Amino acid sequence: MSSFESFHPLVTFFFFASVIVLGVCFLNPLFSAVGLLGAALMHLRTRGKEGLRLLGGMAIAFVVLSLLNPLFNPAGDTVLFTYGPNRPFTLQSLVFGMVTAAMFVTVILWFSSFNAIMTGEKITYLFGRMAPSLSLTLTMVLRLVPTYRRKLRSIMDARAGIGKSGATGPLTSRVRNGGALLSLLATWAFESALVTADSMRSRGFGLAGRTCFAAYRFTLRDGVLLAIEMLLTALCAVALMTGATAVEYFPVISLGCPTVLFWLALLSYVSLVLIPTFIDCWEHILWRFSLSRI
Amino acid sequence: MALFSIENLTFSYPGAAKPALKDLSLDIPAGSYVVLCGRSGCGKTTLLRHLKSVLTPHGSTDGRVLFDGRPLGEVGAREQAARIGFVLQNPDAQIVTDKVWHELAFGLENLGCDPETMRLRVAEMASYFGIQHWFHRDVAQLSGGQKQLLNLAAVMAMQPDVLVLDEPTAQLDPIAASDFLATVLKINRELGTTVFIAEHRLEEVFPHADVVALMEEGAIAIAGSPREVGERLQESHDPMVAALPAPLRIWGAVERRLVEGWPGDPSGVGLSDESLGGGLSGESLDAASASAGPVGVGPLGDGRLSTAPLTVRGGRTWLGDWCRGRQLPVRAIPEMAGETGAMRPAAAEMGQSNAAGVIRPVAAKANHPAAVEMKEVWFRYGRELPDVLRGVTLSVPEGQFRVLLGGNGTGKSTVLRVLTGALKPYRGSVSLFGSKLKNWRDDELFRGCVAMLPQDPLSLFVTDSLKDDLAEMLSGAKLGPEQRCERIEEVAQLCEVTGLLDDHPFDLSGGEQQRAALAKVLLTEPRLLLLDEPTKGIDAVFKAQLAELLRRLTDNGVTILMVSHDVEFCARYADEASLLFDGAVVSSNPPRRFFSQNSFYTTAANRMSRGFFENAITDQDVISLCLQ
Numbered sequence: 001m002s003s004f005e006s007f008h009p010l011v012t013f014f015f016f017a018s019v020i021v022l023g024v025c026f027l028n029p030l031f032s033a034v035g036l037l038g039a040a041l042m043h044l045r046t047r048g049k050e051g052l053r054l055l056g057g058m059a060i061a062f063v064v065l066s067l068l069n070p071l072f073n074p075a076g077d078t079v080l081f082t083y084g085p086n087r088p089f090t091l092q093s094l095v096f097g098m099v100t101a102a103m104f105v106t107v108i109l110w111f112s113s114f115n116a117i118m119t120g121e122k123i124t125y126l127f128g129r130m131a132p133s134l135s136l137t138l139t140m141v142l143r144l145v146p147t148y149r150r151k152l153r154s155i156m157d158a159r160a161g162i163g164k165s166g167a168t169g170p171l172t173s174r175v176r177n178g179g180a181l182l183s184l185l186a187t188w189a190f191e192s193a194l195v196t197a198d199s200m201r202s203r204g205f206g207l208a209g210r211t212c213f214a215a216y217r218f219t220l221r222d223g224v225l226l227a228i229e230m231l232l233t234a235l236c237a238v239a240l241m242t243g244a245t246a247v248e249y250f251p252v253i254s255l256g257c258p259t260v261l262f263w264l265a266l267l268s269y270v271s272l273v274l275i276p277t278f279i280d281c282w283e284h285i286l287w288r289f290s291l292s293r294i
Numbered sequence: 295m296a297l298f299s300i301e302n303l304t305f306s307y308p309g310a311a312k313p314a315l316k317d318l319s320l321d322i323p324a325g326s327y328v329v330l331c332g333r334s335g336c337g338k339t340t341l342l343r344h345l346k347s348v349l350t351p352h353g354s355t356d357g358r359v360l361f362d363g364r365p366l367g368e369v370g371a372r373e374q375a376a377r378i379g380f381v382l383q384n385p386d387a388q389i390v391t392d393k394v395w396h397e398l399a400f401g402l403e404n405l406g407c408d409p410e411t412m413r414l415r416v417a418e419m420a421s422y423f424g425i426q427h428w429f430h431r432d433v434a435q436l437s438g439g440q441k442q443l444l445n446l447a448a449v450m451a452m453q454p455d456v457l458v459l460d461e462p463t464a465q466l467d468p469i470a471a472s473d474f475l476a477t478v479l480k481i482n483r484e485l486g487t488t489v490f491i492a493e494h495r496l497e498e499v500f501p502h503a504d505v506v507a508l509m510e511e512g513a514i515a516i517a518g519s520p521r522e523v524g525e526r527l528q529e530s531h532d533p534m535v536a537a538l539p540a541p542l543r544i545w546g547a548v549e550r551r552l553v554e555g556w557p558g559d560p561s562g563v564g565l566s567d568e569s570l571g572g573g574l575s576g577e578s579l580d581a582a583s584a585s586a587g588p589v590g591v592g593p594l595g596d597g598r599l600s601t602a603p604l605t606v607r608g609g610r611t612w613l614g615d616w617c618r619g620r621q622l623p624v625r626a627i628p629e630m631a632g633e634t635g636a637m638r639p640a641a642a643e644m645g646q647s648n649a650a651g652v653i654r655p656v657a658a659k660a661n662h663p664a665a666v667e668m669k670e671v672w673f674r675y676g677r678e679l680p681d682v683l684r685g686v687t688l689s690v691p692e693g694q695f696r697v698l699l700g701g702n703g704t705g706k707s708t709v710l711r712v713l714t715g716a717l718k719p720y721r722g723s724v725s726l727f728g729s730k731l732k733n734w735r736d737d738e739l740f741r742g743c744v745a746m747l748p749q750d751p752l753s754l755f756v757t758d759s760l761k762d763d764l765a766e767m768l769s770g771a772k773l774g775p776e777q778r779c780e781r782i783e784e785v786a787q788l789c790e791v792t793g794l795l796d797d798h799p800f801d802l803s804g805g806e807q808q809r810a811a812l813a814k815v816l817l818t819e820p821r822l823l824l825l826d827e828p829t830k831g832i833d834a835v836f837k838a839q840l841a842e843l844l845r846r847l848t849d850n851g852v853t854i855l856m857v858s859h860d861v862e863f864c865a866r867y868a869d870e871a872s873l874l875f876d877g878a879v880v881s882s883n884p885p886r887r888f889f890s891q892n893s894f895y896t897t898a899a900n901r902m903s904r905g906f907f908e909n910a911i912t913d914q915d916v917i918s919l920c921l922q
Contacts, residue, residue: 120392121393143434147434157711158753158754159754161714161716162746162767183757188752199387200390200400201348202349203401204376207405210406211407213409213413215396
């Protein structure tokens with residue numbers, strides 16, 4: 001449980017939107033590394049031990065994607081080795097591959113944390129007021145997927161109990177089994193949708209003037225954090241747009257001459273991606289401090 | 295004044311040959327607790343749905359429903375939404391949103407409540423229902439009982455004047471069902487909310503009801519106080535008697551038999567055979583006493599009867615009086631009566647045998663290897679998760695009907711799934727019919743050895759008609775088309791679903807679905823049948839039919855292992871009962887010893903007769919001891 005979660009959905013949503021967009025836009029190796037580090041830290045904080053599995057998978061994906069790029073793109077001056085009929089494997093292409101792979105992994109990891117923190121209720125709370133019925137539909141759809149998955153599980157268990165698990169046997173019977181499963185799931189989904197519709201109408205859904213239950217309050221600390229996030233994002237965006245963070249990869253890697261804006265943007269980016277970690281540490285210290293006084 | 299007045303309501307579904315509701319009239323006074331009972335398919339749901347315009351089915355209607363003095367149609371949608379609360383049967387599908395708090399607020403959001411009021415009402419309801427601890431949870435994480443409680447709370451948040459509940463406990467286990475019904479009662483008593491509930495668990499609602507209305511084929515057959523209805527039912531030998539609370543049933547059988555001249559009356563003696571040994575107590579008992587004399591004219595009106603008890607407490611008071619007034623020579627039923635095939639004591643005294651053989655001898659098959667042999671079985675669902683089975687040792691001889699009782703989460707269903715090989719224990723051994731489970735090939739195992747009936751019978755049906763569904767089971771078998779038809783006919787007859795073969799499985803009633811699923815399972819010709827709570831959500835009459843069917847199976851040598859919460863059913867029909875607690879089998883005994891040892895986890899008849907009689911666990915036991 002990250003204490004970052006306890007902030008107003010608007011604050012957390014802005015954070016994720018900002019780091020994901022910036023993570024895709026920055027092509028500078030330094031910035032990529034920062035983004036990757038921040039995303040990985042956040043992912044581990046939100047998912048705990050379980051998160052190690054995805055992280056392991058991502059590490060493999062990172063290596064594979066990095067190594068793949070030079071195979072497709074032979075540009076670059078520094079040849080590491082050649083293979084096949086004299087095809088070069090270059091350092092520049094490898095670094096570029098690593099940057100794009102980092103971008104890919106970063107975005108995935110941010111989304112993993114996003115899913116853990118921005119629950120369906122928060123999304124609908126944020127966007128609900130723009131389109132109340134749309135947001136309700138969204139909530140219901142978000143609920144349907146896990147419900148169907150559970151039902152499918154129970155159907156499969158039930159059929160396994162009469163020797164129709166579908167896991168073994170010839171392909172034709174497995175396909176038939178799969179079809180039967182889906183048809184049952186569809187019937188079941190239809191039946192329960194009818195009940196849900198009854199339950200909704202019975203409780204007055206469709207009456208004019210629907211309101212929304214506000215489960216969150218926007219307090220001063222939300223305001224402060226949101227302002228900080230906006231400021232840091234703005235700095236990064238300015239650096240991006242003015243080309244202060246631009247990098248040339250081919251034929252040789254050149255980071256250009258780092259300007260003040262470059263350093264400022266790097267500092268902002270580091271601060272931005274580490275905000276959740278900062279907050280957690282800060283709360284941790286506060287907690288220790290207040291405990292020691294009790 | 296009546297909150298709801300149903301006046302001469304007649305309703306037919308489009309295209310239906312006969313009306314679903316026939317000239318039905320009923321008043322529901324404000325603040326009352328009205329129970330609607332009747333066999334499945336008698337039109338209870340149709341009637342309830344006429345009490346709220348948005349739920350009223352399409353069809354031709356005659357007569358009218360008045361709400362608070364006005365025709366329901368003239369009451370606005372907003373007013374109806376707020377003032378008439380409706381709770382349906384399915385706990386899962388009724389939930390609309392993904393979070394508990396959101397579900398509580400859903401109705402208020404629809405009514406356009408302002409945020410401040412909404413916050414207060416939601417907080418109030420969460421506190422009243424004790425759900426503040428799971429306020430922020432995902433609804434998916436709740437148990438069935440919690441889900442249904444949430445549905446009730448979500449309706450109550452709108453502060454309705456009347457709660458209409460359509461078999462709300464049908465899909466809950468007995469403990470959750472009791473909790474739910476207790477909450478409904480609390481709402482009625484503390485808030486004065488009118489309650490109109492269709493329910494088949496009559497033991498729970500009977501003592502509290504102001505009015506009980508019995509429906510039969512679309513009309514109200516009887517409406518009156520619980521005692522009146524109970525007495526009238528017993529007089530008319532309605533199969534619904536089986537659903538009455540046990541004290542009321544016992545009282546009726548004993549008191550009325552007395553009036554009819556038991557046991558001197560020769561026709562009366564003739565009865566005991568059926569009533570003591572028969573599978574369907576209510577039915578046979580009443581059919582029996584019907585032949586005994588002019589019932590319904592004399593005995594109830596002549597003042598010789600005590601007041602009918604509705605609860606175990608009332609039953610104990612009555613039984614105490616009864617025993618005080620008489621010298622009953624036999625006060626106990628021998629512990630081992632029954633499973634040795636011996637005569638039951640009271641019957642024995644009258645020179646009658648246990649003809650129907652409620653409990654059959656199994657000793658003859660002692661040399662056979664046990665059907666199920668589990669030794670020190672340990673299982674957990676994940677490496678990090680706690681053990682679910684912690685050294686289960688269980689042996690079920692061939693041909694036995696064994697029940698496995700235990701609370702929620704004690705691993706009952708897990709045991710069954712281990713036996714099908716779906717779950718692999720990490721320690722211990724499992725053998726079926728003398729050979730290790732892991733040595734069975736899947737196709738051998740599920741053709742003629744093991745089959746399991748899941749808790750939700752609907753998970754088994756995959757086609758549009760029951761016939762196709764049964765045929766699906768034979769798809770791999772080497773049989774000609776005629777043989778197939780024959781097999782299907784045979785099993786349909788056994789399970790009494792012959793008339794339903796062309797129906798869509800989803801259109802069947804709960805009890806029919808259960809039997810249809812059983813038919814499907816039986817097509818694999820299992821020697822070991824595993825049942826996961828087959829009595830959940832089915833009415834008393836269907837339960838008796840199910841017991842009959844299971845009996846027929848064990849007579850043919852099938853071994854049955856059934857997981858259940860249903861103490862009454864197990865006491866009455868099982869050969870042996872085992873208690874699973876904390877992942878291990880704590881005790882295994884024939885039902886008589888098993889239940890007479892327990893003081894809470896036992897049948898109503900046993901709780902009622904404790905201290906007066908020993909080892910009496912079923913209605914018949916108590917009745918026979920009373921009437922010796």
